[in-house]
Amino acid sequence: MRTVSEPRRRMSGKERREQLIQISRTLFAEKGFDGTSVEEIAATANVSKPVVYEHFGGKEGVYAVVVDREMQKLLAMVTEALSASHSLIKLERAALALLAYVEENSEGFRILVRDSHAASGTGTFASLINDIASQVEDVMVDEFVERGYDSTLAPMYAQMLVGMVALTGQWWLDVRTPPRQEVAAHLVNLAWNGLTGLAPTPRLTSASRDLEQRPAPQRAGEPSPASPRERPRPEPQPPPRTDKEVRELAKAREREVKEQEKAHERERREAEKLAREQEKTRLRDLREQEKARERERREAEKAAREQEKIRLRDLRQQEKARERDLREQEKIHERELKEQERARPKESRAAGRGEVARAGDVGQERAKIQASG
Numbered sequence: 001m002r003t004v005s006e007p008r009r010r011m012s013g014k015e016r017r018e019q020l021i022q023i024s025r026t027l028f029a030e031k032g033f034d035g036t037s038v039e040e041i042a043a044t045a046n047v048s049k050p051v052v053y054e055h056f057g058g059k060e061g062v063y064a065v066v067v068d069r070e071m072q073k074l075l076a077m078v079t080e081a082l083s084a085s086h087s088l089i090k091l092e093r094a095a096l097a098l099l100a101y102v103e104e105n106s107e108g109f110r111i112l113v114r115d116s117h118a119a120s121g122t123g124t125f126a127s128l129i130n131d132i133a134s135q136v137e138d139v140m141v142d143e144f145v146e147r148g149y150d151s152t153l154a155p156m157y158a159q160m161l162v163g164m165v166a167l168t169g170q171w172w173l174d175v176r177t178p179p180r181q182e183v184a185a186h187l188v189n190l191a192w193n194g195l196t197g198l199a200p201t202p203r204l205t206s207a208s209r210d211l212e213q214r215p216a217p218q219r220a221g222e223p224s225p226a227s228p229r230e231r232p233r234p235e236p237q238p239p240p241r242t243d244k245e246v247r248e249l250a251k252a253r254e255r256e257v258k259e260q261e262k263a264h265e266r267e268r269r270e271a272e273k274l275a276r277e278q279e280k281t282r283l284r285d286l287r288e289q290e291k292a293r294e295r296e297r298r299e300a301e302k303a304a305r306e307q308e309k310i311r312l313r314d315l316r317q318q319e320k321a322r323e324r325d326l327r328e329q330e331k332i333h334e335r336e337l338k339e340q341e342r343a344r345p346k347e348s349r350a351a352g353r354g355e356v357a358r359a360g361d362v363g364q365e366r367a368k369i370q371a372s373g
Contacts (some may be wrong), residue, residue: 017055020045021069024062029107032114033063070108071128074101078132086144088192093134093209095165095187099180102169113170125166133162147261171246181209195257 011019027036038059042049047142056062077100081093087325102109112125133155140154140161163185172183179203 095184133158
């Protein structure tokens with residue numbers, strides 16, 4: 001007896017759109033945006049290319065929808081984690097949320113970190129990190145204010161913290177070891193305690209571990225959880241800590257925080273002391289320089305006065321020498337005048353005798369002439 005096969009049910013527009021999104025998500029994760037074509041999406045969905053264009057307008061449209069969904073999913077998980085009351089638990093749950101997303105939505109995380117293609121519009125992994133950092137910034141501001149730190153530095157620290165967790169998630173995407181709780185514990189160990197206060201065997205608080213062990217609700221559009229046979233064998237987990245151990249761990253961390261704060265306070269006081277000593281040294285050097293400049297100025301003025309004295313003394317000596325020369329010249333001139341005065345009568349008498357002698361000579365000549373005539 002032949003059985004008549006029932007006709008295949010035709011998908012509704014909403015179901016077809018969801019099918020295309022899931023197929024495109026897988027292809028984008030495997031091949032990236034540039035390596036995926038509309039033809040491949042349509043062939044995998046057993047539809048024609050116009051169906052893809054009808055729903056999304058092309059490859060860019062479906063890619064933007066996939067990226068936006070992944071961003072909203074991850075952002076919702078991190079936002080929910082940051083709703084905890086204590087800052088330490090917020091940090092633990094945020095790290096667990098990112099690692100859970102990486103583990104449970106590997107395809108989506110690969111899409112976010114691989115392409116950041118222009119077709120995704122504003123939805124890039126960098127913008128997602130900024131959105132998460134803006135939420136972490138509020139937590140950092142509260143912590144900074146409570147501890148007396150400069151709250152204007154909170155945005156920078158938020159970027160550091162979120163960047164550290166995000167890059168660790170990218171690394172863990174491929175290695176997948178150690179388990180995510182252990183990775184989250186080490187992340188929190190570094191972020192909360194710092195390099196100088198690292199715990200040798202970090203553990204999450206019981207509040208975060210208990211929340212992590214609860215089954216997550218299935219979201220719309222996600223495949224149902226795998227059956228027990230399909231699930232990978234879980235990594236062996238260390239036995240849960242008792243409440244007493246948790247309290248002791250919290251007390252130990254508080255002591256470590258206080259010790260770090262004391263160390264920071266000592267460093268701050270030493271830095272202030274060093275700054276004061278440097279300021280004193282600077283002021284002392286300035287005073288010494290000012291004194292040296294004043295000494296140089298006085299010495300220069302003294303030297304200038306000495307030079308002026310020498311110059312004036314030289315001028316007076318030169319003036320005296322000129323006056324002596326003038327007096328000597330006047331004396332010589334006066335002597336010459338006196339000599340001339342004394343010599344003038346003698347010259348007159350000598351001139352008279354010469355005239356008489358010449359007259360006698362003339363008379364003698366005349367007499368000789370007359371006698372000869």
